Amino acid sequence: MSARPLRVVFAGTPEFAVPCLEACRASGAEVVAVYTQPDRPAGRGRKLAPSPVKQAALAAGIAVEQPETLKTAEAQATLAAYRPDLMVVVAYGLILPRKVLAIPRLGCWNVHASLLPRWRGAAPIQRAILAGDSETGVGLMQMEAGLDTGPVLLEKRTAITGDDTGGTLHDRLAALGAEALADGLARVLAGAMLTATPQVAEGVVYAHKLDKAESALDFSRPAIALERQVRAFDPWPGSDAELAGERVRVWAARAVGPSQAGEAGRVIAAGREGIAIACGEGTLRITALQRAGGRRISAADYLNARPELRSPRPP
Structure with missing residues (x-):
């Protein structure tokens, strides 16, 4: 185990990402900052509201960053100043440029709600149900510049039942994602190496964003x-x-x-x-x-x- 705690920057926005943030905090790693989307108008009054991840971070006393983009030199310098060993990204909503991917010593991990390479993209949970898939899962992926193209470090599977809705499957996969992330962090903290398995070229399907x-x-x-x-x-x-x-x-x-x-x-x-x-x-x-x-x-x-x-x- 390293002499100092593993320094983790967490990036996420919706409710789906909150269990993964909690898994980071419970792992023994030090969550030095949380990145999340800027506050957005919500509700009938259209008042600015913090994301679920921001609310969880503030409740835990963690520093919160909300840049509009990570493409500027200023945003990248701010991230580098946290000296992260690892960046964990879960439904963040911003693109990570190559320069950002290179900042953490161990790179960037992503928790994605599908069995890659099937259902890369924005709405994998709903698209899996729409397609009649009998199984889905979560993948802990080493991020690279492409959209959900990186090698998979860990994977957990679950059946899609005839009673599953977008909501029930969302909640189950959020919990599975936290389990996969906790497993990955435990191995790194124990000094073990994670094997990154490249995604196969066959079976690539994109989960396009939902539209009203x-x-x-x-x-x-x-x-x-x-x-x-x-x-x-x-x-x-x-x-x-x-x-x-x-x-x-x-x-x-x-x-x-x-x-x-x-x-x-x-x-x-x-x-x-x-x-x-x-x-x-x-x-x-x-x-x-x-x-x-x-x-x-x-x-x-x-x-x-x-x-x-x-x-x-x-x-």
Whole structure:
């Protein structure tokens, strides 16, 4: 073990990164600074709000840096002044130039929420659900100049269940990422070497950033694809649909078998079990939804307000 504590600079912004910050603090390393995105407007009042990582850092008494960019000589000099042995990056949101990657003695590590090289990029959790992947995980990666192209140091896997949403998988992968980071730090602190495994050239898929424009449910698509969309986009950006003339947000739905008579988008049955919508292929049964300005409710409660949609038999 080194004579002095391992000096770590942590860079992260959203809630996903907080467990990894806590893993750094619990490892025995010295977190000398936290880098996070500048405060952004949030809430109805659009007041500037600190990121979840900033809040955690301030609560722990750690110095916080919030540069708009790391490309300037001034920002790079500030980072170098912390004399980091290692920089840990988790969903930070800023590009690290080559000069920044070269500052820490051990380079920069990144915790990424996919099994690389599949789902490089901004939204790997949701894209994995959308694609119908049966498995995902986290990778502890040695960073290099390319987008999520660096060799993988450690990897942890988890199954994607039929009940997983973007939210549940986010939370599970955040915890797994902290475990992978803790393992990596423990090995370095014990004087062990981590083997960096280059990513294979085959199977590269990019997880493009989510866009609110993707939230609309297109009932001409297969029901199974819409079920995955509803799960992947919970809690954000949500899935919007037109239901018998009313715009609603769909929070839970299942693909329930072959198509019944009726054009795509038409309600073909509605009852205690849900609201069945004809799709381009198969049928989607909506079980939880939200009216404009309302809260999330069950399909049964929605039908109490719209009894004209009820079928004489359950869908």
